[in-house]
Amino acid sequence: MPEVSAPDSILIGGDLRVNRIGFGAMKLTGDQVWGPYPDHERAVAVLRSVVELGVQLIDTADVYGPHTNELLIKDALHPYPNDLVIATKGGFVRGGYDYDTLGAVGNVNYLRQAAYTSARRLGVDSIDLYYLHSGRATDAPFEDQVGALAELRRAGLLRHIGLSNVTLEQLRVAQTIVPIAAVTALFNVTMRAGSDLLAAAEQDGIAFAPWHPVTMTDGPLATRAAEVITPIARAHQASTQQVALAWQLHVSTQTLPIPGTTSIAHLKENLEATSLRLTAEELAAVDGISAA
Numbered sequence: 527m528p529e530v531s532a533p534d535s536i537l538i539g540g541d542l543r544v545n546r547i548g549f550g551a552m553k554l555t556g557d558q559v560w561g562p563y564p565d566h567e568r569a570v571a572v573l574r575s576v577v578e579l580g581v582q583l584i585d586t587a588d589v590y591g592p593h594t595n596e597l598l599i600k601d602a603l604h605p606y607p608n609d610l611v612i613a614t615k616g617g618f619v620r621g622g623y624d625y626d627t628l629g630a631v632g633n634v635n636y637l638r639q640a641a642y643t644s645a646r647r648l649g650v651d652s653i654d655l656y657y658l659h660s661g662r663a664t665d666a667p668f669e670d671q672v673g674a675l676a677e678l679r680r681a682g683l684l685r686h687i688g689l690s691n692v693t694l695e696q697l698r699v700a701q702t703i704v705p706i707a708a709v710t711a712l713f714n715v716t717m718r719a720g721s722d723l724l725a726a727a728e729q730d731g732i733a734f735a736p737w738h739p740v741t742m743t744d745g746p747l748a749t750r751a752a753e754v755i756t757p758i759a760r761a762h763q764a765s766t767q768q769v770a771l772a773w774q775l776h777v778s779t780q781t782l783p784i785p786g787t788t789s790i791a792h793l794k795e796n797l798e799a800t801s802l803r804l805t806a807e808e809l810a811a812v813d814g815i816s817a818a
């Protein structure tokens with residue numbers, strides 16, 4: 527069975543070209559994504575390796591920590607290499623240590639404040655890619671939230687706008703207000719919540735960043751995923767995470783997975799997934815996991 531190759535870079539917003547596998551920094555925080563990562567030196571070493579190993583997109587958010595994740599990125603990497611894209615997000619707040627206290631806020635002044643203070647924490651005048659973190663806020667109309675980000679884009683604070691955790695309908699509404707350069711959604715071998723957004727991203731040439739990209743323990747399909755992926759991994763002398771990432775890269779030209787890790791060994795392994803060539807039959811088997 528012939529092997530299938532995937533493009534090794536992707537264009538965001540028509541002017542930012544990045545390698546296909548990014549890095550999700552969320553895990554470099556404390557327990558429950560609250561407070562700083564306990565081993566600061568290790569977190570700095572992971573982030574420096576991310577850049578040294580050729581990753582060109584780091585995904586963070588003001589709510590990771592809150593704030594500690596953006597500050598860590600600045601501490602580890604500022605001044606940033608010219609070709610590094612930092613994507614951050616605003617629109618979620620935490621009520622305390624418990625992750626369940628996460629809540630969406632759409633107040634437009636809050637969103638403006640969030641964007642300005644993210645730029646300050648990251649040490650940049652302009653944020654490369656700024657996502658509205660959630661389409662679920664109900665305290666302001668969605669159009670107004672996107673409109674606030676569009677204003678900040680016109681003012682030069684935001685270079686490109688993205689949407690996180692939105693519906694397809696919300697994406698279509700947002701696109702009438704401002705160009706959308708990227709969407710990010712839960713999408714992995716067992717959970718395909720973002721499938722309709724991925725189809726729209728393909729249609730419109732938008733980058734699609736699957737989050738939880740190497741997670742296989744979510745949902746009722748975990749056992750089936752293990753049954754399908756373990757033999758494929760064995761055949762390629764690869765890990766199951768590498769197979770999951772290779773599938774993500776092949777499933778569309780628009781995917782830009784952002785795996786997260788606190789381990790330099792796992793980071794290297796994840797990046798090596800770009801050279802894993804799966805056969806069309808193997809790709810179809812992974813595709814089929816969610817349809818089972």
Ligand SMILES: NC(=O)c1ccc[n+]([C@@H]2O[C@H](COP(=O)([O-])OP(=O)(O)OC[C@H]3O[C@@H](n4cnc5c(N)ncnc54)[C@H](OP(=O)(O)O)[C@@H]3O)[C@@H](O)[C@H]2O)c1
Pocket residue numbers: 549550551552553585586659690691710711736737738739740741765767768784785786787788789792793795796
């Ligand atoms: N927009 C949103 O609402 C949203 C929500 C969630 C996440 N995100 C973003 O998506 C990024 C990725 O999501 P995630 O970190 O939650 O999930 P993930 O990337 O699917 O999985 C991360 C977990 O997998 C482990 N792992 C990673 N590579 C591995 C490997 N090669 N072998 C074995 N284990 C491996 C990591 O543990 P080790 O540390 O031990 O490697 C970590 O526990 C986040 O960092 C964040 O930036 C966005």
